[in-house]
Amino acid sequence: MKVLQVIIVAGLALIVSSPATKAMGHSQATDALFAQAVEAVRAKEYGSAVDIFRDLSEQGEADAQFNLALLLKAGLGRPKNYEDAYFWFVLSLLGNEQRAEPMVDELSDLLPPPVQTEIYERISERLNQQLAVGNKRAIMKYAGLHANFLIEPDIETAYVWYSIGQALGLRGANDGTAAMTALLEPEALIAAQRRALDDFESSEFAAQPSQDTIE
Known part of the structure; x- marks a missing residue:
């Protein structure tokens, strides 16, 4: 597994196990879908992970938005797309997912x-x-x-x-x-x-x- 992929999987696992995730008031159904997306990443089924994280992102889940943006930024599951990644990173940060902040800063330097x-x-x-x-x-x-x-x-x-x-x-x-x-x-x-x-x-x-x- 490439180093970048290791970083992404570690980040996803951290969000799932973080007490902050439970504090967000996720439903059991949301938690189950989130876990399914994480397993898809671990299995390198990135397209499935993107689809699941996108569905959760559309529901306003900041941690799912962060993970979707990570995948889009890395070009996993979909062709690399800094514009869409930035869109979801900003929404994630607005939703108090603080790990999105350095990603927003990084992409701000790349986007006109x-x-x-x-x-x-x-x-x-x-x-x-x-x-x-x-x-x-x-x-x-x-x-x-x-x-x-x-x-x-x-x-x-x-x-x-x-x-x-x-x-x-x-x-x-x-x-x-x-x-x-x-x-x-x-x-x-x-x-x-x-x-x-x-x-x-x-x-x-x-x-x-x-x-x-x-x-």
Whole structure:
């Protein structure tokens, strides 16, 4: 087995056995599919692994997104594709899979800014669709995308969604709101607060109960 493949298999096994995986609230069915994908990698059945990880990634599983991106970056199961790998690495990092961060940094150096912008637009569209149907898991991701990834950060939009996340009691939203507040001029801050209220009241989230932890 090649060194790169050893690294990938070790990474997948680590995620499966990590306590963080259980903390993500995976269902038994999700855990079973995840384990099946890992076994496919170990058996060098990379195409099957990609298919399974992609299905889980579409469901928003950050660890599956990370592993799918690893395979796409390495060219295992599908031809090597840095654009799709970056797409899934960024989504994974937005979903708090911290091991994606060095991969995002590495691919950021390889992808031209216009290509990165296209990928951010894809991610924004995906998250917008989730926000429209009241998916709370998209709130912090959408805020983080606008605060930390765009070529030109959109601080006001980031504030709006961190603020909505704070209203719903989402973990990390308070810190995000505070960080964006420090970057906004007073007039822009008031405008962002008005926008946050309007967006909240016209969204599916206004009727949802608050809670203190959402990943």
